Amino acid sequence: MNPTIGTILSHKSIRKFEDRSLTNEQIETIVKSAQAASTSSFIQAYSIIGIKDQQKKEKLAELAGNQTYVEKNGHFFVFCADLHRHELISDMEEMDLSEGLESTEKFMVALIDTALAAQNATIAAEALGLGVCYIGGIRNNLEEVCQLLNIPEKVIPLFGLAVGYPAQSPDVKPRLPFNHIYHEDGYTENKEVLKKQLEEYNEIISAYYEKRTNGKRKDTWTEQMAQMLSNPRRKYMKSFIESKGFSIR
Known part of the structure; x- marks a missing residue:
């Protein structure tokens, strides 16, 4: 099998890592791989925040629901939808871009761009022999996450990515047919x-x-999904998104 395809098909979430930090070279390779992902109209509407400060990792772990692998990993990345730089373009080019930047379409583009970049980062990390785990729990309290990470307007942290040397080897979870x-x-x-x-x-x-x-x-998959969907979470999200200058009208 092609080694790249093999890496993709053997993906699994790792929730226990060795006490071993990633090198700067590994971090740069992962980020550059993320940047190589497709981006709508070359807009590149995302940013990646790397967390080395242990106290910030511990706080993010707490905000994410006390997930220990958020603080104990080789490196923690926070992927953000980002149209803040495009506001700067508005100033630089002396044009009012607010209608475009505040459209639902550009909000969707920022989400899609961020997800594509993150998946490239994941494949790169796993190709380097590392393990990963996506962390949606940082959306539990985005106001505190934004304060902790100095997040400006038009930027929304979407999810974290814990990366490191695996200290476990779970089976690949079967996907839908x-x-x-x-x-x-x-x-x-x-x-x-x-x-x-x-x-x-x-x-x-x-x-x-x-x-x-x-x-x-x-338990079955449909039982698991029904239980999850019967208890809506993070219902503050719409008002938070609008408070950051995005539109989902």
Whole structure:
């Protein structure tokens, strides 16, 4: 198998790392790989904040729900949607760009650009023999995260990425069936077919959890999703996004 494809297909979340910092060269390689990702209209609407200060890592871990791997890793990256530099362009080019910058479309572009960059960073880190774990928990309290990291207007921290030398080797978690994800020439809207695929996937996931936990857990994917979606989280997000100068109208 092509080694790049092999790296992608063997992805797993690592939540325990060796007490060993990344080198500056490794950090630069990961960030440059992130920058090589596709970007809509060359807008490059993201920034990456690297966290070396241990006290800041500990505070971020607390804000993310006391996830220890946020403070104990080789390096912690915070990926941010960023249109702040484009406000500077408005000044430099002496043009009022507010209508474009405050559009829902540019908000979506910033989100997409950030996600694409982060996934490139992940592949680069894993290609270097490192492990990663995405941290959405930093969105639990973005106001405090912004204060901690000196985040200006038109910048939103979206997620963290813990990177380091793996101190564990979990199995790859099975994904949804290929035929459930991939549709040709239009969306397959046969509900019975889709539900059957989900039922088959439930069996796979239940067996995965049962093996992983020695029988302590064997919930299905649809049970897990229903439980998660029945308890909406971070309902402050819309008002926070608008307070940072973005629009989702």
